[in-house]
Amino acid sequence: MTAAYPALRLRRTRASAWSRRMHAETVLTPADLIWPLFIVEGEGVEQPIASLPGVSRWSVDQIVARAREARDLGIPCVALFPYTPAHLRTEDGREALNPDNLMCRATRAIKDAVPEVGVLTDVALDPYTSHGHDGLVDAAGYVVNDTTADLLIHQAVNQARAGADVIAPSDMMDGRIGMIRAALEGEGAHNVQIMSYAAKYASGFYGPFRDAVGSRGLLKGDKKTYQMDAANSEEALREVALDLAEGADSVMVKPGLPYLDIILRVKQRFEVPVFAYQVSGEYAMLEASVAAGAGERDALVLETLMAFKRAGCSGVLTYHAAHAARLLNA
Numbered sequence: 153m154t155a156a157y158p159a160l161r162l163r164r165t166r167a168s169a170w171s172r173r174m175h176a177e178t179v180l181t182p183a184d185l186i187w188p189l190f191i192v193e194g195e196g197v198e199q200p201i202a203s204l205p206g207v208s209r210w211s212v213d214q215i216v217a218r219a220r221e222a223r224d225l226g227i228p229c230v231a232l233f234p235y236t237p238a239h240l241r242t243e244d245g246r247e248a249l250n251p252d253n254l255m256c257r258a259t260r261a262i263k264d265a266v267p268e269v270g271v272l273t274d275v276a277l278d279p280y281t282s283h284g285h286d287g288l289v290d291a292a293g294y295v296v297n298d299t300t301a302d303l304l305i306h307q308a309v310n311q312a313r314a315g316a317d318v319i320a321p322s323d324m325m326d327g328r329i330g331m332i333r334a335a336l337e338g339e340g341a342h343n344v345q346i347m348s349y350a351a352k353y354a355s356g357f358y359g360p361f362r363d364a365v366g367s368r369g370l371l372k373g374d375k376k377t378y379q380m381d382a383a384n385s386e387e388a389l390r391e392v393a394l395d396l397a398e399g400a401d402s403v404m405v406k407p408g409l410p411y412l413d414i415i416l417r418v419k420q421r422f423e424v425p426v427f428a429y430q431v432s433g434e435y436a437m438l439e440a441s442v443a444a445g446a447g448e449r450d451a452l453v454l455e456t457l458m459a460f461k462r463a464g465c466s467g468v469l470t471y472h473a474a475h476a477a478r479l480l481n482a
């Protein structure tokens with residue numbers, strides 16, 4: 153066991169491509185990718201998002217085309233986020249509960265046309281509120297927990313009725329996973345999964361996403377009273393433990409690359425499926441470095457995605473999903 157140089161040369165197994173492939177400890181495949189998509193009203197519409205170069209909002213018919221593309225590329229699941237028109241945004245975000253809102257229409261359209269692709273829907277009120285917060289705001293500007301959770305339960309049930317396969321609460325209210333699970337069971341939706349955004353940090357990396365769903369200009373203040381402090385990791389383990397105890401099928405860590413340590417700790421401690429969200433600001437940062445000539449897109453995309461797998465992820469939500477799948481299928 154104590155061979156040393158020159159008997160031991162770790163470069164030997166790296167000397168040729170076949171051997172590097174044979175010794176790879178981690179594999180990345182299109183099945184590891186979840187593709188986030190932004191939906192907008194209309195037909196035949198593609199609206200590019202300036203702060204997310206290469207990413208667009210699509211009308212429902214175009215979202216269905218993206219879902220077909222996902223299927224053809226071997227991507228198992230898409231994640232949907234709506235751009236709610238201003239006149240439907242209210243203090244209480246009630247459009248989230250409308251069975252015919254954009255989310256529900258897109259979900260039904262995908263499940264009708266491409267049922268073999270999983271649909272993951274985000275539970276939180278920020279795409280629907282006039283103030284851009286994930287929940288209800290009281291007179292002092294505080295996002296209140298329990299009345300928000302009541303609405304989120306109905307939002308989740310509304311999505312499940314439209315055909316959502318995975319309910320993904322991203323709001324960070326306390327106690328909502330158990331309540332949503334109970335409501336889904338009450339609906340007979342036993343096989344609708346919950347992927348909780350368990351360790352979601354109050355991050356500077358969400359800016360382009362807020363442009364994409366139209367909440368950036370509306371948001372007053374920050375989300376630090378509900379999303380986690382970047383200084384904390386023990387707290388992330390407590391969040392994960394609670395969400396699992398409440399019935400989450402899988403957990404998410406978000407953002408991605410700056411929080412690989414959290415992914416590793418969660419995986420080692422709980423041995424459950426862990427997903428990462430490589431968020432909008434991470435995507436934009438990578439694209440900016442490509443635009444500046446500092447790096448090469450294909451290499452950066454595959455290396456960062458592999459890092460998530462190496463840290464223990466079952467999969468990654470990434471705006472590069474289609475591009476990465478094309479590279480992996482080549």
Ligand code: PBG
Nearest residue numbers: 276278322357358361431432433
């Ligand atoms: C909101 C939500 C956010 C993201 C996913 N769901 C933004 C936020 O919390 O402000 C961010 C995703 C990204 O940046 O790509 N509930």
